[in-house]
Amino acid sequence: MLELIVAKEISQSYITNLWNNPIFHNEKKYKTQNIFDTIGKYFTYAVLVIGIISGLYWYMQVEYGKMWNSIATVLIVACPCALLLSKNYTQGNLLRIFAKQQFYVRNADIIEKFNHINHIVLDKTGTLTQTNLAKVRYIGCQLDVSMQVLIASLLQHSSHPNSKAVLDFLNIDEFIAVQNFKEIEGKGIEGWVNETHIKIGSADFIGASYSDTTNGTKVVIKIDNEVIGEFILSNKYRFGVSKLIKSLQTHYSLSLLSGDNDAEAKNIEKLFGIESDVYFNQSPQQKLDYIKELRHKNHLNVLMIGDGLNDAGALKQSNIGIAVADDSNTFT
DSSP, X not given: OOOOOOOSOGGGSHHHHHHTSGGGTOOOOOOOOOHHHHHHHHHHHHHHHHHHHHHHHHHHTXXXXXXXXXXXXXXXXXXXXXXXXXXXXXXXXXXXXXXHTTOXXXXXXXXXXXXXXOEEEEEOTTXXXXXXXXXXXXXXSOOOHHHHHHHHHHHTTOOOHHHHHHHHHHTOOOOOOEEEEEEETTTXXXXXXXXXXEEEEOHHHHTOOSOSXXXXXXXXXXXXXXXXXXXXXXXXXXXXXXXXXXXXXXXXXXXXXXXXXXXXXXXXXXXHOSSSEEEOSOOHHHHHHHHHHHHHTSOOOEEEEEOSGGGHHXXXXXXXXXXXXXXXXXXX
């Protein structure tokens, strides 16, 4: 049986508030003039002038048959439709090449907009890192099988990537029913399992940290008001990320926006250097506002790369948004 209690109206959720941002309702068509439009205008004038000149020449020679033939020939051979055909052929071929590299473009007109990009903003978790390959280690009191079952039973109700990583690490197949659990977005989860109160999440959420010096993201475990240990998650960066960042920095200025804490600050600093802007603990709205500032105050053409629904506002606010998807479920 499922009992539902409405604790907060859905319209007040942070994702819905983000979706209600005007940026999602001011849909703008791609009206920017591209190179084909610019060439096409002058090309049409040139074709008409050449056709008229050739016609006048044969008219002055009293060769009326050749006059009409020459005009028709110029208009047919140099038809402006050739530009449209070449444009569609070129863009179609580029889309095919991109698709072979598993890069899918929503609108072919976006391709030309890449030429104007001068700043790239990246998300961290799920974009530069692979959450399903995170390294997990445990520090603290020894966990017997019964305690692992209690922890796993609560974690299975959490949708946070860190919770899923710890759950995979515990590798528990059988679970116990959980009572009165609640999950705080981005903080942690707590509930009662077998009359035992368990609280799992960040050090701030738990109220204490088990270790002072750790290199990685902490998932602290508290059972019956006693901190028993913590799981340390070390992000696994995607293959070739370091080389990619260095290559991009030769052509673009870079920024990183992450909703996570600054546990990976040292690794990020090695990747981006001191010349790039790096911000942690960023909310979806803060990401959107940062992109807006780059575009309207700094007058930059921004490319945003993210992976999750939290990045939707920033992706929409940017000149070009690229969504990274590891499986078909998150593709759309």
